[in-house]
Amino acid sequence: MSENNNSGGEKIIVVKNLVKTFKDFRAVDDISFEVEAGKIFGFLGPNGAGKTTTIKMLTTTLAPTSGAVLLDGHDPRRSPLAARRSFGIVFQDPSLDSELTARENMKLHAVLYGVPWSGQSARIEAALQFVGLWDRRDSRTKTFSGGMKRRLEIARSLLHTPRILFLDEPTLGLDPQTRNHIWEYIQTLARERKMTVFFTTHYMDEADRVADEIAIIDRGKIVASGTPAELKRNANAGTLEEAFIALTGHAIREEEASAKDRMRDMGRIWGRR
Amino acid sequence: MSIIYILWLRQLKRYSRSRARIFASLAQPLLFLFAMGFGFGPTFAKAGGGSYIQFLAPGIIAMAIMFNAVFSGVEIIWDRQFGFLKGTLVAPVPRLQIVLGRTLGGATVAMMQGAIVFLVCLLAGFRVQNLALVPVAAVFMFLIAVLFAAVGATVGSLIEDMQAFPLIMNFLIMPMFFFSSALFPMKNLNGILTALLRINPLTYGVDGLRGAFTQAFEFGAVLDFTLLAIAAAVLLAVGSYFFSKIEV
Numbered sequence: 001m002s003e004n005n006n007s008g009g010e011k012i013i014v015v016k017n018l019v020k021t022f023k024d025f026r027a028v029d030d031i032s033f034e035v036e037a038g039k040i041f042g043f044l045g046p047n048g049a050g051k052t053t054t055i056k057m058l059t060t061t062l063a064p065t066s067g068a069v070l071l072d073g074h075d076p077r078r079s080p081l082a083a084r085r086s087f088g089i090v091f092q093d094p095s096l097d098s099e100l101t102a103r104e105n106m107k108l109h110a111v112l113y114g115v116p117w118s119g120q121s122a123r124i125e126a127a128l129q130f131v132g133l134w135d136r137r138d139s140r141t142k143t144f145s146g147g148m149k150r151r152l153e154i155a156r157s158l159l160h161t162p163r164i165l166f167l168d169e170p171t172l173g174l175d176p177q178t179r180n181h182i183w184e185y186i187q188t189l190a191r192e193r194k195m196t197v198f199f200t201t202h203y204m205d206e207a208d209r210v211a212d213e214i215a216i217i218d219r220g221k222i223v224a225s226g227t228p229a230e231l232k233r234n235a236n237a238g239t240l241e242e243a244f245i246a247l248t249g250h251a252i253r254e255e256e257a258s259a260k261d262r263m264r265d266m267g268r269i270w271g272r273r
Numbered sequence: 274m275s276i277i278y279i280l281w282l283r284q285l286k287r288y289s290r291s292r293a294r295i296f297a298s299l300a301q302p303l304l305f306l307f308a309m310g311f312g313f314g315p316t317f318a319k320a321g322g323g324s325y326i327q328f329l330a331p332g333i334i335a336m337a338i339m340f341n342a343v344f345s346g347v348e349i350i351w352d353r354q355f356g357f358l359k360g361t362l363v364a365p366v367p368r369l370q371i372v373l374g375r376t377l378g379g380a381t382v383a384m385m386q387g388a389i390v391f392l393v394c395l396l397a398g399f400r401v402q403n404l405a406l407v408p409v410a411a412v413f414m415f416l417i418a419v420l421f422a423a424v425g426a427t428v429g430s431l432i433e434d435m436q437a438f439p440l441i442m443n444f445l446i447m448p449m450f451f452f453s454s455a456l457f458p459m460k461n462l463n464g465i466l467t468a469l470l471r472i473n474p475l476t477y478g479v480d481g482l483r484g485a486f487t488q489a490f491e492f493g494a495v496l497d498f499t500l501l502a503i504a505a506a507v508l509l510a511v512g513s514y515f516f517s518k519i520e521v
Binding site for chain 2 (some may be wrong): 084
């Protein structure tokens with residue numbers, strides 16, 4: 001938290017004293033951090049630690065109780081539209097329309113993000129080529145595997161050439177081959193397009209491999225931050241996983257199923273999508 | 274404009290790709306048309322009401338529009354559940370445009386469904402008295418569709434869970450259908466029933482539709498249009514308000 005002051009370049013994500021309380025529960029408890037432009041930033045923590053709540057506040061879908069956020073200079077509360085233009089996001093679960101084809105999903109997204117009509121087709125083709133889905137452009141996304149959907153969402157989030165990309169557990173539930181592919185895309189984006197990547201994951205080996213900087217959150221507070229090497233050194237651990245457990249303890253965290261989760265289960269029982 | 278258009282187009286594509294839904298949502302209005310239309314027909318005629326199919330058909334067309342429009346609004350719940358909604362809500366777009374696009378798309382789909390039921394009514398013996406007034410009927414169909422798509426959007430914004438949906442159908446939508454002028458004439462009803470019919474916006478939608486098709490207005494086209502348009506505008510505002518409050 002402290003060592004990156006005044007060092008390096010532009011701070012594209014700035015979080016200061018961010019707090020979110022639900023009734024008497026402090027889900028996010030006074031956290032502060034900064035992310036430098038062009039870096040890959042891993043945001044790690046056990047279930048229920050406050051990761052998703054933080055991402056929601058950063059991406060304008062949840063209002064903070066107090067504290068400040070700046071995304072590429074924009075305050076998500078005061079100018080939500082400008083803040084939204086500055087980032088792309090891939091959610092934990094798919095957010096595609098399964099009845100539409102890959103290209104139609106891309107087109108819809110391009111219009112939502114105000115990509116000029118004249119440039120849309122070229123950008124859509126380039127993005128689909130990038131993730132290797134151009135051949136499947138006219139298939140409905142309900143026929144796609146989990147990995148293909150995730151790739152399509154990454155392609156979609158690039159259409160408006162955002163400076164920041166948020167990825168909430170981008171490799172959850174995917175096989176090792178697909179996971180490697182996805183990290184390759186992400187690293188290419190950070191390297192070649194100078195995109196800033198903010199991701200969460202439970203796979204510590206992946207975070208160790210790809211992240212330039214990591215912050216670990218637990219019980220709403222940031223308990224450690226730094227490069228993967230620094231975290232391992234400070235915790236006297238051989239792997240990031242050991243460091244993570246040393247910092248956050250062994251207890252298993254319980255999370256209550258939300259109404260949405262329960263409904264998703266019902267949807268499965270009824271055989272919809 | 275392009276945002277409203279692309280979300281409108283999405284509703285149409287989803288509709289045209291789901292043949293099962295097209296047929297499924299025809300079942301209920303056709304059941305009412307044939308069972309009630311032919312079942313009560315002789316009694317209605319003997320009581321001096323004339324042809325019951327002629328009376329009932331506009332009510333059934335309104336019913337088809339109403340149910341389809343509500344369903345399309347309630348699709349917000351499915352979109353929320355399957356993640357699509359999140360994607361639109363983090364886009365740099367005012368939510369008003371999103372809800373307008375969705376609602377107009379749902380209303381258009383509902384009108385198409387109403388048009389199919391209209392054609393089936395013609396097969397069942399329904400006759401339009403003045404073809405020049407069909408565009409007037411289309412205006413009333415559109416207003417009914419927007420009104421109930423907005424009701425659906427309100428419901429879809431307020432409830433997160435499909436389990437509450439049967440409650441809404443049984444305690445709001447079905448009563449609005451039965452306590453309208455869709456199934457029976459307004460004459461000689463008791464006071465409570467008359468009052469219920471008069472505060473129900475669907476009554477004016479059905480009356481406008483029936484008047485345009487068969488020239489049998491109860492209130493007249495201007496009053497029907499005015500009240501229905503006001504109700505649709507108010508509900509659209511209510512639906513947009515609650516949609517803007519959704520947190521995902």
